[in-house]
Amino acid sequence: MDLNTITEVVRRPADRPGAQWRPGDAWLAGGTWLFSAEQPRLRRLVDLTALGWEPLVADDTGLEIAATCTIRELYAFSPPAEWRAGPLFAAGCEAFLSSFKVWNAATVGGNICLSLPAGPMITLAVALEARYELWARDGSVHVVDALDFVTGDHRNVLAPGEVLRRISIPAHALRKRVAHRRFSLTRLGRSTVFLVGTHTPGSQDLLLTVTAGTTRPVRLAYHTLPDERTLRQGIDAVPAEVWFEDPNGTRDHRRHLARHFAEEIRRELAAGD
Structure with a gap:
């Protein structure tokens, strides 16, 4: 859908994009929901994909998933054999009511921040005891438990201008x-x-x-x-x-x-x- 109220798209945001936030802004990652409905209150989109966050980082402490990691990238991930919970990644991706074209654009962070009851990335994150790193507008960082992030249907704890940066899943949960x-x-x-x-x-x-x-x-x-x-x-x-x-x-x-x-x-x- 064309968003005819948008007057500007910020293609090269600052490394800490919250400082640029102003009323009428929306973070743009995959945009699969953003462009599916009218957004009359929006005037500007800030493209987070231009920041180049590494989609997936696995080490001995667990797995870090960038908010801009696409569903396709997560589905293609091959977890270590000792991570017995690894098959849950595929199950979560397959729970999407979407085509492969949506998988190529939709992001893990976008699904979480949309905060719909049926969001499968929310299921995945909470089940694996994930924690979310949030960037505030003033540059500060705080971490919340995935269980506490979504507060209701289409509601969460994000303040205006806050950014979900990464989802961290501990190794003990993956085992x-x-x-x-x-x-x-x-x-x-x-x-x-x-x-x-x-x-x-x-x-x-x-x-x-x-x-x-x-x-x-x-x-x-x-x-x-x-x-x-x-x-x-x-x-x-x-x-x-x-x-x-x-x-x-x-x-x-x-x-x-x-x-x-x-x-x-x-x-x-x-x-x-």
């Missing part, structure tokens, strides 16, 4: 065993629920992440693997207003699916390798 379940009304449809469970080998823990069916990510953490009843109680304890409702499912339907898939995940991880 965990993982099980996931996703439901949609059609084979390539938008996620109705997307659940991920992770388990540390040699321990009895369980970290269950519930997304897509909720307006913000929900994490249930257990030091000891729960039984079916305890896990169900954890799902039922999620406040009613947190469950999401749209044409893809009612709140009750999504809660029912979460109970069902959570138990499947629990059994799969309890069974061991």
